[in-house]
Structure formats: C-alpha cells, structure tokens
Amino acid sequence: MTRFFAWTAFLLGVLFFVLPLVGMTEFSLKMRRGEYSFDAYRRVFEDQRFWDTFSYSLILAGATIVFGVLLVVPTAYWVRLKLPQARPVIEFITLLPLVIPAIVIVFGYIRLYNTSSVLPLTGSALGTDFLLTMGYATLALPYMYRAVDTGLRTIDVATLTEAAQSLGAGWITILARIILPNVLVAVLSGAFLTLAIVIGEFTMAALLNRPAFGPFMQLLGANRAYEPPALAVIAFAITWGCMGLIQLVTRFSKHERAKV
Amino acid sequence: MAFLDLTNLEKVFGTNRVVKDFSLGVDKGEFVSLLGPSGCGKTTVLRMVAGFETPTSGSIRIDGQDVTDQRTNQRAIGMMFQAYALFPNMTVADNVAFGLKVKGVPRAEREARVIEMLQLIGLPDLASRFPFQLSGGQQQRVALARALAPQPRVLLLDEPLSALDAKVRVSLRNEIREIQRELGITTIFVTHDQEEAMSISDRIVVMNGGIAEQAGAPFEIYNNPRTRFVAGFVGTLNMFTAMVEDAERGLITVAGQRIALATGAIEARNGETVNLALRPEAIRLGRAVSCEVVLPATIEAVHFLGSVIRVRARVAGTVVALDTFNRPDQPPPPLGSTAEISFAASDVILLPA
Amino acid sequence: MSEAQLRRPPKRRLPVEWLGILPFVAFAMLFLIMPTMKIVIGAFQSPEGGFTLQNLIDLNTDSIRSAYWTSIKLSLITALLGCAAGFAMASAVVFGGLPKRVRSPLLTFSGVASNFAGVPLAFAFIATLGPAGLVTLWLKTEFGINLRAMGFNLLSFWGLVVTYLFFQIPLMILIIIPALDGLKREWREAAEVLGATGAQYWRMVALPILFPSILGTFALLFANSFGAVATAFALTGPQLNIVPIKLFAQIRGDVLGNPNLGYALAFGMIVITGLANVTYIVLRTRSERWLK
Numbered sequence: 084m085t086r087f088f089a090w091t092a093f094l095l096g097v098l099f100f101v102l103p104l105v106g107m108t109e110f111s112l113k114m115r116r117g118e119y120s121f122d123a124y125r126r127v128f129e130d131q132r133f134w135d136t137f138s139y140s141l142i143l144a145g146a147t148i149v150f151g152v153l154l155v156v157p158t159a160y161w162v163r164l165k166l167p168q169a170r171p172v173i174e175f176i177t178l179l180p181l182v183i184p185a186i187v188i189v190f191g192y193i194r195l196y197n198t199s200s201v202l203p204l205t206g207s208a209l210g211t212d213f214l215l216t217m218g219y220a221t222l223a224l225p226y227m228y229r230a231v232d233t234g235l236r237t238i239d240v241a242t243l244t245e246a247a248q249s250l251g252a253g254w255i256t257i258l259a260r261i262i263l264p265n266v267l268v269a270v271l272s273g274a275f276l277t278l279a280i281v282i283g284e285f286t287m288a289a290l291l292n293r294p295a296f297g298p299f300m301q302l303l304g305a306n307r308a309y310e311p312p313a314l315a316v317i318a319f320a321i322t323w324g325c326m327g328l329i330q331l332v333t334r335f336s337k338h339e340r341a342k343v
Numbered sequence: 344m345a346f347l348d349l350t351n352l353e354k355v356f357g358t359n360r361v362v363k364d365f366s367l368g369v370d371k372g373e374f375v376s377l378l379g380p381s382g383c384g385k386t387t388v389l390r391m392v393a394g395f396e397t398p399t400s401g402s403i404r405i406d407g408q409d410v411t412d413q414r415t416n417q418r419a420i421g422m423m424f425q426a427y428a429l430f431p432n433m434t435v436a437d438n439v440a441f442g443l444k445v446k447g448v449p450r451a452e453r454e455a456r457v458i459e460m461l462q463l464i465g466l467p468d469l470a471s472r473f474p475f476q477l478s479g480g481q482q483q484r485v486a487l488a489r490a491l492a493p494q495p496r497v498l499l500l501d502e503p504l505s506a507l508d509a510k511v512r513v514s515l516r517n518e519i520r521e522i523q524r525e526l527g528i529t530t531i532f533v534t535h536d537q538e539e540a541m542s543i544s545d546r547i548v549v550m551n552g553g554i555a556e557q558a559g560a561p562f563e564i565y566n567n568p569r570t571r572f573v574a575g576f577v578g579t580l581n582m583f584t585a586m587v588e589d590a591e592r593g594l595i596t597v598a599g600q601r602i603a604l605a606t607g608a609i610e611a612r613n614g615e616t617v618n619l620a621l622r623p624e625a626i627r628l629g630r631a632v633s634c635e636v637v638l639p640a641t642i643e644a645v646h647f648l649g650s651v652i653r654v655r656a657r658v659a660g661t662v663v664a665l666d667t668f669n670r671p672d673q674p675p676p677p678l679g680s681t682a683e684i685s686f687a688a689s690d691v692i693l694l695p696a
Numbered sequence: 697m698s699e700a701q702l703r704r705p706p707k708r709r710l711p712v713e714w715l716g717i718l719p720f721v722a723f724a725m726l727f728l729i730m731p732t733m734k735i736v737i738g739a740f741q742s743p744e745g746g747f748t749l750q751n752l753i754d755l756n757t758d759s760i761r762s763a764y765w766t767s768i769k770l771s772l773i774t775a776l777l778g779c780a781a782g783f784a785m786a787s788a789v790v791f792g793g794l795p796k797r798v799r800s801p802l803l804t805f806s807g808v809a810s811n812f813a814g815v816p817l818a819f820a821f822i823a824t825l826g827p828a829g830l831v832t833l834w835l836k837t838e839f840g841i842n843l844r845a846m847g848f849n850l851l852s853f854w855g856l857v858v859t860y861l862f863f864q865i866p867l868m869i870l871i872i873i874p875a876l877d878g879l880k881r882e883w884r885e886a887a888e889v890l891g892a893t894g895a896q897y898w899r900m901v902a903l904p905i906l907f908p909s910i911l912g913t914f915a916l917l918f919a920n921s922f923g924a925v926a927t928a929f930a931l932t933g934p935q936l937n938i939v940p941i942k943l944f945a946q947i948r949g950d951v952l953g954n955p956n957l958g959y960a961l962a963f964g965m966i967v968i969t970g971l972a973n974v975t976y977i978v979l980r981t982r983s984e985r986w987l988k
Contacts, residue, residue, distance in 0.1 A: 161717055
C-alpha cells in the first residue's frame with residue numbers, strides 16, 4: 084500500500100520533470116518540415132551574437148567566481164578563527180540575497196550608481212560590467228558562503244593556523260597554501276554553482292543593459308520559434324554539466340581521503 | 344506454558360538464515376538475557392518479539408495469546424533502545440506520557456502516572472526538560488520510564504547500556520534490575536557484554552550463528568559451559584590439549600602429568616586428543632593444598648588489576664592466564680622467573696572436540 | 697586591579713580583529729545594504745527630496761493592488777504545491793521502499809532542476825505545453841483533448857504555476873531529504889511499540905520534528921517565486937500583471953510615470969518577503985524550543 088503510493092508519487096514527479104525536457108528537445112529538432120534535424124542548433128551556433136553573449140557571460144562568471152572566492156574564503160576563515168561573535172551577523176547578511184529579490188537589488192544599483200552619483204559606475208561599459216559582477220557575487224553569496232563555511236567546519240582551523248604560524252608562515256601563505264587547499268572541494272562546488280546561476284542570468288543583465296547570454300536568449304525567444312528550445316537544451320546541458328562537476332569533485336575528494 | 348513463549352522461530356533475510364529454530368520460554372517476572380557476539384541473531388529475536396520483523400516460521404505467544412501476526416502497536420510491550428530513542432521534540436513528561444496518550448488515557452490519570460514513573464527512576468524534577476538537556480544515563484532512565492508507563496506485558500531491552508560510559512553503565516544496570524524486580528515484569532535483555540548479562544540475569548541464553556548454544560543460570564553457564572563457543576565467549580578460558588589414557592576411568596595426561604577427571608568415564612577413545620579448559624581463577628600460583636595437579640611454568644607477563652593480579656605463564660607450550668588475589672605481603676612474581684602452577688582435577692572442564 | 701578599574705571597561709584598543717572582515721563589510725554595504733536602503737528611503741521621498749507617504753498611498757490603485765495580490769497568490773500556491781509535491785517525492789524515496797538506486801539520481805537531478813530557472817525554463821514549457829507544444833499536440837491528436845478549450849493557457853497564472861513548480865519542487869526535495877534522513881528509525885519504532893499508529897507517529901513525532909525544515913523551505917520557496925522575473929518575462933512578456941514584471945517595466949521605461957512610485961513598488965516587495973521571513977523566524981523559534 085505504502086509502496087504503491089510511493090511509486091505513484093515518484094513516477095508522477097518523474098513524468099512532470101521529464102516531459103518538459105522531452106518537449107524542448109523534440110521541438111528543437113523540428114525546424115525542418117517533416118523530419119528531425121539539427122537545423123535549429125546550426126542556426127544558433129552560426130549566430131555571432133550567441134558566441135559574443137555566451138563568452139561575455141562566461142567571462143563575467145569567471146570574474147564573479149574569482150572575486151567571490153577572494154571575498155568569502157578569507158572572511159569565513161577569519162570569522163571562524165577570530166570573530167566567532169560576528170558569525171550570526173555575517174550569516175544573516177549572506178542570507179539576505181535569498182530574501183531581497185534580485186530585481187530590487189539591481190534597481191538600487193541603477194539609482195545609486197547612476198551617472199549623476201558620486202560613483203558613476205553605470206556611466207561606462209567597464210563600470211557597468213564591474214557592477215554586474217558585484218551583483219552576481221551578491222546572488223551567489225549565500226551558496227558560496229554556505230559551501231565554504233561547511234568546508235571549514237570539517238577542518239580544525241585554529242590548530243592548522245597555529246601549526247603554520249609556528250613554522251613561520253604569514254597570513255597570505257596560510258590562506259593560500261593551508262586553508263584554500265583544504266576547502267578546495269567546497270570552493271569548487273560553490274564555483275560551479277555560481278557558474279550555473281550566472282551563465283543564463285537575465286534580470287540584472289537586462290536592466291543594466293549588458294550584452295549577456297540571458298537577455299540574448301530572451302530576445303531570440305521573442306522573435307523565433309525553433310531556436311529557443313535549442314537554447315534551452317544547451318542551457319540545460321550547461322547546468323547539468325555544472326552539477327556533474329560538483330559531484331565529480333566531491334566524489335574525487337572522498338576518494339582521496341579514503342586513500343589516506 | 345511459559346508467559347512468553349517463542350517456538351521454533353526462524354528468520355531468513357534473502358539467503359541468510361539469521362535465526363535458526365530458536366525456542367525459548369520466559370516465565371512471568373523472569374529476567375532473561377540473550378548474549379552473543381554481533382550478528383548472532385539476538386537482536387533479530389528481540390525485534391521479532393517486538394513485531395518489527397516477521398518470523399519466517401515459528402510462533403510467538405504472550406500470556407497464552409498468539410501474537411505472531413499481530414502488529415507492533417497491538418502487542419502491549421515496552422522497549423528500550425540502544426540510545427537516543429527519546430522523542431526530541433517532547434519534554435521528559437510528554438515522552439513518558441506518550442504511550443498513555445495514544446491509548447486515550449485521560450489527562451489527569453496520565454499526569455499522575457508520569458509523576459509516579461519519574462519517581463520510580465529517581466528523576467522527579469526533570470519533567471519539563473527536553474532530551475538534549477539530559478545526560479546519556481538520564482536519557483536512558485527516561486526511556487525506561489516511557490517504556491514502563493503503559494504497563495506493558497513484556498519489557499524488551501535492546502543493548503540499552505552500550506552507549507553509556509562504564510560507571511553509569513554499572514549503576515544503571517543495577518537500577519534497571521531493581522525496578523524490574525519491583526514491578527515483576529517479564530524482561531528480555533539483549534547484550535554482547537557477558538559481564539553485564541551475568542550480573543543481572545535470572546537466566547542467560549548464549550547465542551551463536553542464529554542458534555541458542557546454551558541456556559541456563561549465569562552460575563551454570565559459567566561453570567558448566569556445554570560447548571566450546573560458550574566456554575570461550577563467557578569469561579576467559581585457558582585451553583590445553585590432553586591425551587586420553589583410559590577413557591573408562593577418565594584418565595588423561597597433560598604435559599606428562601596424569602589427571603583423573605572428576606567426571607569419571609569420558610566419551611573418547613584411548614590415545615585420542617581432547618580439549619581441556621580451565622578458568623583463570625581455578626589455577627593457582629605455586630602448590631596449593633587442594634590442587635593435585637602441579638605443572639612447571641615460566642612467568643611471561645603480570646597485569647596488576649587492583650584486587651586481582653592476572654599472571655600469564657607459559658605451561659606445556661601454551662600461555663595460560665591465572666588470577667590471584669592481591670596481598671600486600673606477597674608481591675607478584677618477577678618476569679621470566681620459573682614457578683609452579685596447580686589446579687584441582689575437579690575444576691577441569693572437558694570440552695567436546 | 698581596583699574595583700573601579702574592574703567596573704569601567706578598559707580603554708578600547710583598535711579592534712584589529714574586526715579589520716579582517718572589513719572587505720566583506722565594505723562589499724555588503726556597497727552592493728547589498730546601501731542599494732536596498734536607497735530603495736527604502738526613496739519610497740518615502742517626494743521627487744523634491746522631502747519626506748512623504750504619498751508614494752505608498754499611490755500604490756493603492758487597482759492595477760498595482762491586483763499585481764501584488766496575483767504575486768502573493770502565485771508565490772503561496774507554488775510554495776505550497778512545491779512543498780507538498782517535493783515532500784511526497786522525498787518521502788517516497790526515503791520511506792516508500794523504492795530501490796536505493798533512484799535516490800542519488802533524484803538528488804542530482806534536483807540540483808540541476810532547481811537551478812534550471814529563468815529564460816530557458818520558459819522555452820522548455822512553451823515547447824511542451826504551449827500552443828504548439830509536444831503535450832498539447834499529443835493530447836489533441838491522440839485523445840481529442842483541447843487544452844486551450846478547457847481553459848488552460850500556459851501564458852496565464854496557472855501556466856506560470858506549473859512552470860515555477862519545475863524549480864520549486866526540486867528545491868524542496870534537496871532540502872527535505874536530509875531532514876527526512878535525520879528521522880531516526882528508533883523514533884518510529886519507539887512510537888509503534890508504545891501503541892501509536894503510523895498516523896499518530898507522523899502527527900505527534902515526525903511532523904513536529906520536520907516542521908522547522910518544512911517551514912524554512914516554504915519561506916524560501918515563497919521568496920524564490922515572489923522575486924522571479926526571468927521565467928515570467930520570457931513566458932508572457934510584459935503583459936502578465938505581477939509585481940516583479942511591473943517593476944521590471946517601470947525600471948526600464950518608467951511606465952508608472954513617477955520614478956518614486958517605482959521605489960514604493962520595490963519597497964513593497966521587500967516588505968512582503970521580509971514579512972514572510974519574519975513569520976518564518978518567529979514560527980521556527982517557537983517550534984524549536986527542543987533544540988539547542
């Protein structure tokens with residue numbers, strides 16, 4: 084009886100999740116009348132804007148990850164080591180982006196850093212790119228911080244630091260050569276999750292008017308029929324790839340640990 | 344017929360027969376321990392009595408009523424688990440009252456019973472605490488109160504002491520036994536700790552590989568183990584091989600010494616090798632008055648345990664352990680020295696091959 | 697040390713330790729707190745810069761009221777359905793006797809699906825349930841069922857609900873499976889042995905223990921769909937009247953004709969997600985008395 088309900092719930096769920104995936108794949112192959120073809124994909128890949136926007140988003144994702152790691156790892160480390168009393172505040176701040184909608188945050192950016200403000204970031208393309216990177220870092224903050232902090236919990240931060248200090252290591256050395264390698268798996272997980280979030284992000288990029296992959300997809304969706312599902316398949320493959328890489332690094336690290 | 348009757352119980356998981364033809368009768372008010380190494384089937388027997396596992400064959404009767412196919416929540420039994428089985432979202436009082444609440448016992452009666460139970464376990468002031476605020480020993484006491492509150496017909500204890508530290512373990516086991524006696528509740532206690540089993544049980548069932556190797560009072564099990572496994576599992580044992588000289592008269596030789604067994608005739612052929620066992624406390628250092636068998640030995644190790652000194656000595660090619668009481672005027676023998684050990688022929692346990 | 701010295705705190709040294717989190721604090725101030733404050737303050741400012749409640753009062757138009765109402769309804773329904781369906785699937789996998797092999801793929805897939813939101817998700821659903829979508833056509837040709845005639849339109853409220861569930865359900869699964877794993881077997885067995893039925897166990901033990909997790913996920917799912925722009929925008933364009941779409945249009949082109957009304961609109965969003973989270977925190981503290 085229980086098993087029957089369990090299977091029913093599970094299979095209904097699977098159906099719900101599989102159908103859209105089948106739907107988009109099938110639709111994306113229907114460009115040529117009467118037969119399946121990869122024409123839609125060819126059209127997408129022949130479009131220069133696809134490559135431009137995709138590489139733009141990729142670069143921004145890279146910048147976001149680098150900035151996020153440089154910001155989050157030392158902070159999480161320092162809070163664990165020296166400022167445990169600041170933990171609740173820091174954690175509260177890192178969770179704020181889950182509560183404040185992205186559209187509100189970017190609205191604030193536009194009004195705070197417009198051309199007539201003290202810090203006219205939106206005045207130049209580079210400034211806006213920087214602002215967008217900061218926005219993405221904000222979106223990724225809850226995940227990144229959570230991942231790194233969990234990673235730090237599994238190692239004895241204080242002892243490792245004291246050991247390194249007793250051998251004459253400075254702060255930079257400790258962070259780069261002791262702490263970072265130990266939380267590498269957590270950092271990589273956070274990085275791939277950030278990539279998955281940033282690569283197709285629409286709201287911030289569209290409102291800051293930057294040529295990112297998300298707005299490009301939306302634009303294509305408004306004007307074409309067969310390319311959008313092809314883009315959806317590509318985006319899904321990227322997301323899947325990111326999650327697969329997270330699993331891979333996690334499994335790899337377990338393997339490594341098992342060997343020791 | 345016994346109060347709790349397990350008849351020819353069998354349990355098969357896949358191709359693995361975990362419990363084989365297990366029968367046991369427990370009298371009303373009796374405290375019976377199932378003792379054995381992990382994987383011997385003792386926990387499975389207990390879980391079948393609780394109704395968490397359905398026997399592949401055989402039957403379970405409580406007070407004359409066949410409960411083999413009854414659901415767990417119909418069986419009116421109480422159970423204590425290894426650890427952390429208290430409901431973490433309820434106070435101590437709510438935990439204890441749980442069984443009464445699901446039975447629909449009115450509030451006033453429930454509250455009175457909770458107070459009574461908490462007094463029984465000696466924690467009357469902790470009613471409004473949550474489990475995480477209690478020590479391990481306190482948690483297990485509350486678990487006992489919770490199990491007893493609905494007045495179960497049978498109490499099942501699934502290694503309830505194994506997660507506690509040594510001191511608490513001893514005091515709590517005595518407390519459990521006292522409460523059990525006071526209430527006269529029929530109890531099955533599962534453990535892998537032979538000392539624990541022997542100290543509190545009316546009767547012990549030693550299990551191995553899914554079967555009951557021997558059942559009996561602790562004294563009986565310890566002094567007259569019927570199988571080699573029981574002898575080895577319960578207490579420490581020294582093993583010798585001996586040659587049968589005259590089976591009809593019970594004469595054997597160990598290291599050139601002839602021993603006349605107290606049992607008289609033995610079931611073996613002359614010239615055959617048999618296994619002898621001796622408890623450490625049956626072997627004396629030096630020639631003791633009542634000990635007719637004397638063997639030369641070399642002292643290999645001395646462990647000072649306090650009231651008891653355990654000496655390891657090499658005798659006839661094997662190392663034996665023997666216990667002597669500590670006496671301030673008699674320091675233990677130095678390592679490497681030669682000595683004599685002695686034991687009485689009547690203490691020799693002859694094990695089946 | 698004299699008593700007076702003891703009572704008076706020693707002269708403050710420069711708190712060197714706090715310097716360590718200075719970069720983080722600066723980042724949070726510049727790109728999280730201050731932008732948000734700008735919105736909050738702007739909501740109470742007149743175009744001339746003085747204090748006013750007029751912006752908030754101006755929110756009280758039919759169109760904006762209904763946008764808020766639709767958004768709240770959408771978020772509540774998708775959070776509720778997401779929690780229910782996610783819980784059903786998670787408990788099917790954890791307790792339902794399903795083969796162990798399905799568990800890890802389900803978790804991986806949930807990780808993917810919960811992040812597969814936004815524009816591509818809208819495309820996937822258009823290709824499936826849209827006017828020319830796979831399922832729509834299949835139902836029409838095989839069974840003669842015309843979804844459109846039956847009142848279903850993907851580009852409508854319920855279409856949005858179905859689409860949002862694609863990331864809401866997996867999020868619930870991801871969070872609740874570890875919580876279900878945390879339910880100890882002994883609790884269930886202890887309840888059974890004490891005479892409780894399965895339903896009593898769930899009502900008195902399991903659900904109270906899970907309640908904080910479920911509640912937290914509910915709040916998260918609520919905020920998740922309340923602030924979502926991309927999926928709705930790609931699905932329906934600017935026509936659907938929900939708050940984030942309205943705000944999007946306002947930021948792009950000041951469709952409300954009053955820049956400060958935009959602040960008020962955004963402020964309303966913060967208030968609602970904030971309220972959802974305060975409710976969550978209050979309920980959680982009350983239901984977690986039994987935790988450390």
